[in-house]
Amino acid sequence: KDIYLNIQESVSKGEKLLAVLIDPDKFDIENAVNFVEKLNQSVATYIFVGGSTVEENATDFLVSEIKKYTKLPIVLFPGDVSQITNKADGLLFLSLISGRNPEYLIGKQVASISKLKHTTLEVIPTGYLLIENGKETAVQRVTETQPMPKNNIQNIIDTAKAGELLGMKLIYLEAGSGAKEPVNPKIISLVKQELKIPLIIGGGIRNKKQLDEAYRAGADLVVIGTAFEEDEAFFKELKK
Template identity: 45%
Template sequence: MGADELVELATQTAYAGTDGFMVGGSTDLSLEKVDSAVDAIKEITHLPVILFPTHASSVSGRADAIFFMSLLNSESRQFLVGEQIASARWVQQTGLEPLSMAYLVIAPGMAAGRVGQAQPLPRDDSDLVVSHALAGQYLGMKYIYLEAGSGALEPVPDAIISAVKNATEVTLIVGGGIRTPLAASKAVAAGADIIVTGTLVETSDRLKEDISLLIKSIHS
């Protein structure tokens, strides 16, 4: 995504009423690209910019905060704790606010599952997802992110969202496959505290209108 396109997307989503921006994703972005993205967003809005990194090498000191996360259903030590160890001193030095998060990839998982070497949690096994979420909470994490994967055909099932919300006492984030106001409002009704709309941003032909409707449905 070019700088001009990023500025346009950020401008439209800020105007529509978004609460903040996540910068990062499953692709291996360079630090230069992340720095540029953060700078571009901050030029047009005072909304918080939170890093969502895959690798320690792309942690920008120019953001406001970082989701300091562990992919709890990864089979790789790298994504459980390795990247976190590699970035910890830099996070301290830059003054980024670390937001501890348990990251759970739900089937199908898409690129997030492939890159993170995760075994996606089944969509029909709420007990298993809750066990992972509680493990994250008991390890001291303040956020839980249920991720179906950007571009997923279906979002995280409402039953899983409700089960995790009822069992935990931390902030619940839900993302992946949320394309419509109805899908967003259902996720919020099920218990989501924060909705991530990357799929909509990536695919919408009328972003400002779609994001505005989606945000209204969340806040209503």
């Protein structure tokens, strides 16, 4: 299991990475073969699985299904402890450092340990920052935290840097699933300049132009969910 090592290697070569996010709550399991087939043919390098509100056991079932059809690493991006399953390869061990809700800073993490102990998942400590995007998102609602105002860029930079200095291995700037606007390229580039660790960007990226903008600004890995959920033709736009 060397998901993190591979991310670091790609970053050092200047390669750009793409994760397709599958939300077990929205995914049509009947369509799994077809969806994963398209995913395999695309430029995607990772499959992330997670959501803000997912039914108990739905993640476990979904991961074992998609595992049958792909060799791509499956990384959990959990909204809750119940979404941890040993069937995946890795786990983003998230702390919502943009917010001040202790549950999502450290509470859920403590609660996950008894479950994590029984897995062989590669655990990747990740500083997670929710950035204002123009409308309320599920992350904001579920975690009861405010997104960071997008015009206070210094605060975003300092928060990301604090995450790095606390020992986190990845920083994830999140606009929220289905965001009106993705994280502004200017914010991406200023945060990237300050960081030594890889930078993930997600939320509201719906076309190739926005994807390329995020990469150009300094995103190492981009996460896209909604655009694939809404139209699988988006895979074609991103052909290998």
